[in-house]
Amino acid sequence: MVDIGMSRTLPLRASGGGGGGRRRISMKRFMLYLGACFLGWTVLVPLTSVWQPRLPGSWPTDYFDRCGHPNATNSIIEIARSPPSPPAIVPHRVYKSNGYLLVSCNGGLNQMRAGICDMVTVARYLNLTLVVPELDKNSFWADSSDFRDIFNVNHFINSLRDEVKIVKKLPAKFGRKTPNKSVKEVPREIFSMPPVSWSNEKYYLKQILPIARKHKVIHFIKTDARLANNGLPVELQKLRCRVNYEALKFTPQIEALGDKLISILRRKGLFIVLHLRYEMDMLSFSGCTHGCSDEETAELTRMRYEYPWWKEKEIVSEKKRLEGLCPLTPEEISLVLQALGFAGDTQIYIASGEIYGGERRLAALRAAYPNIVRKEMLLSPDELRPFQNHSTQMAALDYLVSVASDVFIPSYDGNMAKVVEGHRRFAGFRQTILLDRKELVNLLDLLNDGKLSWDEFSNAVQEVHKNRMGQPTVRKVIPGRPKEEDNFYANPQECLPPLRSPGTESRHSDI
Numbered sequence: 001m002v003d004i005g006m007s008r009t010l011p012l013r014a015s016g017g018g019g020g021g022r023r024r025i026s027m028k029r030f031m032l033y034l035g036a037c038f039l040g041w042t043v044l045v046p047l048t049s050v051w052q053p054r055l056p057g058s059w060p061t062d063y064f065d066r067c068g069h070p071n072a073t074n075s076i077i078e079i080a081r082s083p084p085s086p087p088a089i090v091p092h093r094v095y096k097s098n099g100y101l102l103v104s105c106n107g108g109l110n111q112m113r114a115g116i117c118d119m120v121t122v123a124r125y126l127n128l129t130l131v132v133p134e135l136d137k138n139s140f141w142a143d144s145s146d147f148r149d150i151f152n153v154n155h156f157i158n159s160l161r162d163e164v165k166i167v168k169k170l171p172a173k174f175g176r177k178t179p180n181k182s183v184k185e186v187p188r189e190i191f192s193m194p195p196v197s198w199s200n201e202k203y204y205l206k207q208i209l210p211i212a213r214k215h216k217v218i219h220f221i222k223t224d225a226r227l228a229n230n231g232l233p234v235e236l237q238k239l240r241c242r243v244n245y246e247a248l249k250f251t252p253q254i255e256a257l258g259d260k261l262i263s264i265l266r267r268k269g270l271f272i273v274l275h276l277r278y279e280m281d282m283l284s285f286s287g288c289t290h291g292c293s294d295e296e297t298a299e300l301t302r303m304r305y306e307y308p309w310w311k312e313k314e315i316v317s318e319k320k321r322l323e324g325l326c327p328l329t330p331e332e333i334s335l336v337l338q339a340l341g342f343a344g345d346t347q348i349y350i351a352s353g354e355i356y357g358g359e360r361r362l363a364a365l366r367a368a369y370p371n372i373v374r375k376e377m378l379l380s381p382d383e384l385r386p387f388q389n390h391s392t393q394m395a396a397l398d399y400l401v402s403v404a405s406d407v408f409i410p411s412y413d414g415n416m417a418k419v420v421e422g423h424r425r426f427a428g429f430r431q432t433i434l435l436d437r438k439e440l441v442n443l444l445d446l447l448n449d450g451k452l453s454w455d456e457f458s459n460a461v462q463e464v465h466k467n468r469m470g471q472p473t474v475r476k477v478i479p480g481r482p483k484e485e486d487n488f489y490a491n492p493q494e495c496l497p498p499l500r501s502p503g504t505e506s507r508h509s510d511i
Contacts, residue, residue, distance in 0.1 A: 090159070091161065101129065109392045121240050143392045227240075237495065254396045257383060257397060258396070262401055273402045275411060276355065280303070284300040290321050327412035331364045337409075351402050429471065
């Protein structure tokens with residue numbers, strides 16, 4: 001590309017005497033110009049591999065372009081295929097720490113993921129030093145995985161250096177009481193407590209900060225839903241997003257295997273992910289036994305009583321089902337997918353643990369959709385062996401495939417459904433079909449009783465869900481009833497482009 005400013009200094013070709021001297025001067029200037037360009041090029045090119053522009057954390061990106069093709073800049077597939085470039089190291093934020101925050105996460109992968117985002121935000125707000133979170137090893141899944149087995153711990157620490165200091169372990173001086181001459185060293189008692197659920201920043205400032213300052217170390221023994229969905233300063237909400245979508249990267253091994261799964265599916269065309277929540281623990285916990293035999297119902301009930309932290313014991317299954325509080329069965333899902341218009345050759349990836357009842361319960365779904373696959377069908381036993389008996393790591397593979405899918409359909413609004421929905425919104429409002437289980441159960445019963453024809457059923461299902469496709473929406477707020485309102489991680493609207501009215505959108509499109 002010609003530099004206009006430089007081209008003006010080059011003299012025109014002489015037509016008469018004395019032109020040789022001018023040509024020599026011109027040639028010298030030209031050679032100097034070429035040398036300067038070469039020097040600048042050799043300096044700037046290496047710098048571009050180190051310095052990278054940092055986009056705002058709230059800016060969404062699309063994994064696929066408008067034609068449905070992978071976006072080479074942002075898709076999981078292309079990122080994994082390209083050679084990794086050195087990450088930009090953000091500068092440390094300098095602040096006086098008010099103490100250390102230890103956290104013990106509880107629940108499955110996505111409940112812990114949301115809890116980690118909240119705890120980073122709390123540590124930043126209170127100027128605490130965060131110790132890398134401890135993951136749940138005592139729940140139903142009994143997964144022994146540590147944080148470093150699932151998440152890229154160095155990326156987690158380095159990517160948040162400009163917000164909060166994170167250390168891999170508590171300093172030794174806080175781990176032991178100061179010994180005296182007559183008593184051996186004994187473990188130091190650390191102040192432990194569960195924060196109050198759904199609390200706003202004022203609770204942490206007024207109730208928690210004084211405790212942290214007094215004890216120097218505070219241990220949160222639970223992290224699920226400990227920060228409010230709404231009413232927080234927008235800076236804190238955006239930090240929750242930054243942790244979730246930038247800092248919490250899976251390990252390279254998980255990312256690579258997730259990329260392979262996505263590549264295999266993509267080679268066969270478009271695919272949907274069905275998050276089929278029909279595992280034994282889900283049914284036992286919820287008390288939902290529709291379609292189960294008497295023996296299965298008894299087994300699920302016994303299991304519910306064996307776990308003391310599952311507080312609700314006496315559950316009327318049919319009542320919960322009619323209220324829309326049960327996951328849809330595989331047989332019900334088969335009818336719903338057909339009613340929504342998915343063709344029989346649709347490629348469906350099932351993201352879940354072991355389906356209760358096994359292939360027997362999947363028979364109707366597989367008959368309608370033969371192209372059903374699971375990770376165990378797409379990967380070799382050797383590839384999956386490092387992840388076997390680690391349900392959280394297996395769930396991480398399903399998470400990556402779910403975020404990258406063309407359509408995501410959860411059969412129940414659990415933690416994974418919410419967190420994946422929000423991630424897909426952040427990634428450019430990718431289609432997520434949010435099933436209205438209460439309406440669907442009513443329609444399914446009418447169909448089974450012969451009170452609706454198939455066409456009437458199909459039309460009604462499509463009408464119910466026309467505005468439940470993951471479109472931009474305002475998060476529903478219900479003061480005093482946080483469990484009933486929209487979850488922040490399902491719709492992180494503070495981190496998404498602002499909603500525009502239809503009139504405004506049309507005016508913009510006209511321009």
